[in-house]
Amino acid sequence: MAPRFEGVDFYDVGSLLSEEERAVRDTVRQWVDDRLLPVINQHYLEGRFPLQLVPQMAELGLFGANLPEEYGCAGLNNVAYGLIMQELERGDSGVRSFASVQGALVMYPIHAFGSEEQRKTWLPKMASGEVIGCFGLTEPDFGSNPGGMITTAREAAGGWVLNGAKMWITNGSTAKVAIIWAKTGALDDASSIRGFIVPTDTPGFSAKDQKGKLSLRASDTSELVLEDVKLGKDALLPGSKGLKSPLSCLTQARYGIAWGAVGAAMGCYDEALRYAKQRVMFGKPIAGFQLQQQRLVEMLSEITKAQLLVLQLGRLKDQGKASPQQVSLAKRNNVDMACDIAREARRLLGANGILAEYSAMRHLANLESVYTYEGTHDMHTLILGEEITGIGAFE
């Protein structure tokens, strides 16, 4: 069995956390060691999400953990929430993705844009894991530019009729409920985008697993088709208005991803360091060669910076002062550094680095999805470019 993970904390960042925040981190950390890591390889190789872990995750309170207790959630602050994402992604990005989608992309919009009745109907069941959700924004022809979407919602007698297709939808085939974003007005009118709560057993709704993924294999990614899906009036999220509504969900999820990337990087660094100390070549541990030391030092430096970055972002978010652009910077920086670290860790491990028995290559492959989803690295560059120059390079 792998030794217990003790964290990567060169700057005593732990001392900047409250006792409760540390307790949350340690609880999830231990759960990942005990329950997730022993099964993740098999699931990854078979291309299956470890659905059997959902009740345990729910019991711990991992879903929508920063939403209020009155809806059955844990009511944590954003730093504690971030630490959950960090620890989950140290296990696997697919499992962290599951929690991100459930909490930040489905529970969050129901909480932020839903009616009190919708909140009461869905949030407790989602916190308890009884209902799994998915978030349908991306379409086959509209990825980085979701405002161009062609899925429509038309008012009809007593409700709405939805038509369209969504692609790359995490949890799509597993979900009991989907948040679907669709245009209620003209196709060139992004301000008519609204969110709908769609039970996945509604006639006309179908989901199909996206085959052939070489990344995020322990995660369900599906295509959704909506063909004359008839919904009641109460399916509409009344508070959702225009593209900024789904984008604000993405800001929530990206915030968690910025933390998650730190976890994946920590897992890779920890593994690489252990391996380097124990693998003997040319008569001494490879950790004793300058090239490998440099690799490890670069990893540690990047992790330390990233760690401080997300912590301050979390503190700002708890004060209600984090801007979407600040979240973009953290997602962009941290996922990129995690990709680099995973690749370097894999290389340090030599041939063993390509095996599922070690985590580096799994993280490396996973992080390629994380690099692309929730706004590609490039899109965050453009968002930040616009922010600092005042000149938009897109749209």
Add this chain to the structure above:
Amino acid sequence: MKIAVCIKRVPDTETRIRIAGDGASIDETGVKFIINPYDEFAVEEALQRRDKAGGGEVVVIALGPDAGQETIRSVLAMGADRGVLLKAERIPADALAVAKALAAELKDGGYDLVLFGKMAADDYHHGVGPMVAELLDLPCVTAISKLELEGGKGVAEREIEGGVEVVEFALPAVLTAEKGLNTPRYPALKGIMAAKKKPIEIKPAALGEARAIVTSLSLPPDRKAGRIVGEGPDAVPELVRLLRTEAKVL
């Protein structure tokens, strides 16, 4: 059902230990502390018993420095109702001194059960639980791996060399927990938040004079490097010879 669980804060069993400058204690810098792993079984058992009885109270008691509060809170997060920290600058190595301070706290508490881990992972004493039982004049069953309670009686199982011993006892009683008594729960995140609001009473430990002290600590010697005696089947005779004559294991 009113249950007391006595817990100890110990260095994580996976930390690398360094000896402090005085040569008789460990250097605590950078050491992660955890609840004594055996105590976790005692905590879980207490919580299950309380819930099965449909009510009551689980009180968690620790003796030691202020940092023990964090350990107490981790148990409150698992579901215990309140905590007591018997404050002492350090945890004495004299098990009887610790037992006396705990017994003084427990004496008038009206507990139906007092639970301990069977030993502390840092000092291997196995002593405090039975000593407390003795001081309180209560029946004591150590290292239990199974427990049934009914009415004012209990039946516990102990795994002993080559078999299982079944012990019946009257309540109140003192029990110490063996690994495997149950599966300790993870504190739910809501529990962690709720623990903030649960009371921890802090008072000085009634420690008498320490009559046993640790005079020195040392680490086990480094293992000697291995030796390769040859390769393939040809090496077997030499290996067998060395296992006989040098290692003396054959």
